[in-house]
Amino acid sequence: MINTKLRVIFQKTLSSEKARYLIVGGWNTLFGYFAGLLIYGWLGVIFNVIIIGFIANVLAISMAYVTNKIFVFKTKGNWTKEYIKAWILYGSTTMIGIILLWVLVDIMEIRFWVAQGLVTIILIITAYIGNLRFTFK
Template identity: 30%
Template structure:
């Protein structure tokens, strides 16, 4: 598989990322409605983040970066990228919702919109970078 263009990667990433973002936000919304008052925003966020990270890895690997073969190292890198993004998200939620009193759900949507860009480049250039040297049969070239 040859490396696709930034535009092609970006378009697939936006489509799959849009799905995963909506999926994760839906998980966040449901958890917030069911247990938000009892648990608070941080546990609700972290549970939805873990679910979203796992869903995101599977969908990006298959539909965006189109890589095959060994996946454990990619999953570890993906987890690191998403942990960094999640910590940033959590800190931003703390500042905006807890300290500033902004509404939870719209604030989460805004934060997510900004962090998506950071995650795209980290995934493209680090997590799934081996795709650049893959051959048509999906195996890394020598």
């Protein structure tokens, strides 16, 4: 009986686009955040934070596009068109994010993990609005 109720709740949750967006967004946020941390830890002594941010965001943008297309918006076809739109959206926000990372880490001397967290929050809000109104419209 409990399993049946949980299954119904789970199915209702997954039928909601907004709930799927939050779940997938949580995954994408964690992926992007930890990708940035791992790349910084691995290449931080070789490259500055701008290069690290660029590399991490290439991975994060691709992951966000695929997961949103397949699991959230469930659009058919248009892979190239939507991927380009995703790059326009995420590319714009990425540039803002990289500049913010540079200011927070190199100029304000905030620890990278804190700066990455602050930038991530800003990008979550921007990406939600952009995906809803532009990428998968």
